[in-house]
Amino acid sequence: MACIEANGLRKTFGTTIALEGINLRVEEGRILGLIGPNGAGKTTALNAILGLTDYEGELTVLGRDPWSARDQLMRDVCFIADVAVLPRWIRVTQLLDYVGGVHSRFDRAKAEGLLAQTTIKRSSKVRELSKGMVAQLHLALIMAIDAKLLVLDEPTLGLDILYRKQFYDSLLNDYFDGTRTIIVTTHQVEEIQDVLTDLMFINHGRIVLECSMEEFDSRYLEVMVNPEQLAAAHALKPMHERPVFGRSVLLFDSADRNQLAALGEVRRPSIADLFVAVMGSKASERQGEVK
Amino acid sequence: MNASNIITEVPNKPSASTPTRPLYWSVRRELWENKSIYIGPLIAAAVIVFGFLVSIGHFPQRRRAALLLDESVRHAAIQLPYSIAAMVILMTGIIVGIFYCLDALYGERRDRSILFWKSLPVSDLTSVLAKASVALIVLPLVSFFIIVATQLFMLIAGSIVLSMNGLSASMTWQHFPMLRQSVFLLYGLVVLALWHAPTYGWCLLVSSWARRATFLWAILPFAVISIFEWVTFNTSHFYSFVKNRLFSFGAEAFDFSAASVQIQHGQHIPTLDSFSQLTPGRYLTSPGLWLGLIFAATCVAVAVRFRRSQGPI
Numbered sequence: 001m002a003c004i005e006a007n008g009l010r011k012t013f014g015t016t017i018a019l020e021g022i023n024l025r026v027e028e029g030r031i032l033g034l035i036g037p038n039g040a041g042k043t044t045a046l047n048a049i050l051g052l053t054d055y056e057g058e059l060t061v062l063g064r065d066p067w068s069a070r071d072q073l074m075r076d077v078c079f080i081a082d083v084a085v086l087p088r089w090i091r092v093t094q095l096l097d098y099v100g101g102v103h104s105r106f107d108r109a110k111a112e113g114l115l116a117q118t119t120i121k122r123s124s125k126v127r128e129l130s131k132g133m134v135a136q137l138h139l140a141l142i143m144a145i146d147a148k149l150l151v152l153d154e155p156t157l158g159l160d161i162l163y164r165k166q167f168y169d170s171l172l173n174d175y176f177d178g179t180r181t182i183i184v185t186t187h188q189v190e191e192i193q194d195v196l197t198d199l200m201f202i203n204h205g206r207i208v209l210e211c212s213m214e215e216f217d218s219r220y221l222e223v224m225v226n227p228e229q230l231a232a233a234h235a236l237k238p239m240h241e242r243p244v245f246g247r248s249v250l251l252f253d254s255a256d257r258n259q260l261a262a263l264g265e266v267r268r269p270s271i272a273d274l275f276v277a278v279m280g281s282k283a284s285e286r287q288g289e290v291k
Numbered sequence: 292m293n294a295s296n297i298i299t300e301v302p303n304k305p306s307a308s309t310p311t312r313p314l315y316w317s318v319r320r321e322l323w324e325n326k327s328i329y330i331g332p333l334i335a336a337a338v339i340v341f342g343f344l345v346s347i348g349h350f351p352q353r354r355r356a357a358l359l360l361d362e363s364v365r366h367a368a369i370q371l372p373y374s375i376a377a378m379v380i381l382m383t384g385i386i387v388g389i390f391y392c393l394d395a396l397y398g399e400r401r402d403r404s405i406l407f408w409k410s411l412p413v414s415d416l417t418s419v420l421a422k423a424s425v426a427l428i429v430l431p432l433v434s435f436f437i438i439v440a441t442q443l444f445m446l447i448a449g450s451i452v453l454s455m456n457g458l459s460a461s462m463t464w465q466h467f468p469m470l471r472q473s474v475f476l477l478y479g480l481v482v483l484a485l486w487h488a489p490t491y492g493w494c495l496l497v498s499s500w501a502r503r504a505t506f507l508w509a510i511l512p513f514a515v516i517s518i519f520e521w522v523t524f525n526t527s528h529f530y531s532f533v534k535n536r537l538f539s540f541g542a543e544a545f546d547f548s549a550a551s552v553q554i555q556h557g558q559h560i561p562t563l564d565s566f567s568q569l570t571p572g573r574y575l576t577s578p579g580l581w582l583g584l585i586f587a588a589t590c591v592a593v594a595v596r597f598r599r600s601q602g603p604i
Contacts, residue, residue, distance in 0.1 A: 019357045047602070050410075051409075052406075052409060053600070053602070053604060054600065059602065070409065070415075070599075071412050071413060071414035071415075071417070072412065072413070073412075074409075074412040074413075078410060079410045080410075081406040081407075081410065082403065084403070085403045085404055085405075085406040085603075086404065086407055087399075087404035088402060088404075089324050090320075090324070091323075094320070096325050097319075098316050098320050099411065100318070101311060101312060101313075101315070101316035102311050102312075102313045102316050102317070102413050103411055103412060104412075130558075138407075185307065231485075
């Protein structure tokens with residue numbers, strides 16, 4: 001069964017089109033990375049999936065219509081919409097009490113166990129915790145909920161690299177079991193490259209690329225071409241070219257690996273490189289944001 | 292509730308589910324967040340108790356003066372401090388309630404925590420009803436207990452001082468029978484909560500919609516209509532109506548006609564001494580009450596709609 005299925009999902013804010021009728025199908029047990037520049041429509045798409053915004057078109061999440069049944073959907077869906085959305089006045093124990101009181105799939109013992117691995121005190125208020133600790137606390141809560149779908153929208157924004165690494169490590173090792181579905185958006189693309197099973201690029205409210213990571217690895221190849229072989233390389237129609245230390249790095253879609261090997265050093269491109277190539281010259285000006 | 296809070300390690304079944312009580316926990320979380328719900332009335336009570344203790348030296352004198360009065364005036368004079376204490380705490384509770392409602396659906400959007408609350412299986416209806424019930428049920432109950440405690444303290448402290456000065460304390464208890472007065476108070480609080488339901492509902496609606504300055508938005512329409520009426524027709528019906536809604540309380544719920552005491556020329560103090568003065572039947576059949584309740588329900592329903600679609604600001 002598909003975890004999420006959308007047909008002609010469309011959302012406009014006044015004259016601005018946030019989602020231009022996208023079709024989407026996410027199977028169970030996938031970890032999907034939703035990548036796009038700011039204002040591409042990622043958050044709007046996630047908000048529609050989470051029942052936080054209304055929309056035009058068809059959308060089913062775990063067999064339910066998110067907009068009309070958000071509270072029921074949230075029994076099976078967890079999300080971290082942003083860092084630091086936990087109420088600042090609440091105490092850690094109150095948070096555990098509350099989530100335990102309203103969520104039937106919350107395992108308090110597991111949350112306590114996860115918190116015991118951190119330096120977060122049970123009696124602290126959220127406002128007394130550092131940004132990284134708040135993220136740890138939120139993740140501990142989420143991981144103690146036995147959900148079918150987890151949505152993470154920029155879950156590590158503003159956290160230092162240690163917390164970010166730890167965040168994805170615990171997500172993969174302690175949470176992901178192969179049946180759960182995870183959707184994650186982030187600007188720190190390279191950090192989730194090895195986490196994902198599927199990849200989706202979104203821009204101007206449209207899906208511009210959709211592939212599994214196996215497909216990604218087999219389809220896209222990057223070659224650092226020797227200058228004398230540049231003309232030969234161009235003949236193979238690269239999708240993108242960028243200069244690195246005076247040499248050219250060319251990105252190819254579905255090219256023959258052996259043929260490329262003759263031109264120079266072949267390697268696997270990063271998601272960020274592919275992103276820049278797909279988004280075209282306009283997006284390449286914004287590369288700094290993507291990285 | 293916390294069935295998972297067990298010492299022994301139990302293998303976690305994926306389908307295991309514990310019963311939940313979203314409304315109960317939503318109300319509790321409101322009390323965690325808004326300590327003013329009980330601190331406000333407590334501060335009012337503390338001020339009253341402090342004032343009472345400061346002036347307690349004059350208490351025997353005043354009682355001696357009261358003894359010289361007519362029976363009915365004396366009755367009102369002895370009751371007065373307790374009524375004032377109740378009024379002050381009650382008014383504080385109402386003010387706290389209004390500001391609580393104005394912030395209830397606005398604060399969670401401003402601090403973005405609405406994204407967390409909405410990530411849990413609690414419907415918008417439950418959340419808004421929890422907030423409404425804090426103003427309509429929890430606050431009156433809190434006020435009730437604080438008022439009773441304050442009055443009881445005043446009665447006991449006053450009685451001790453009176454007996455130390457060779458005066459009979461039983462007269463106070465006779466004129467202010469605590470148990471009966473508490474029943475009257477509880478009745479009054481229910482009447483008042485129903486009477487103010489549209490005010491709280493309106494405040495919740497404004498708080499679910501406004502992006503800033505909830506207090507201004509809450510009073511603006513009423514000010515505009517009042518001024519418009521005054522300028523155009525030189526009348527103030529709308530203003531009187533609003534004032535009546537805010538500051539009077541369900542007049543139909545009580546019958547003061549037979550029991551008001553004239554203190555000075557034309558100055559009357561209504562007194563409440565018998566259960567026959569309570570007229571719940573008349574109150575419950577008055578159209579003003581029901582129109583107000585319909586307005587309140589409409590406001591809450593619209594606030595639920597807004598909470599569903601509004602995100603953080």
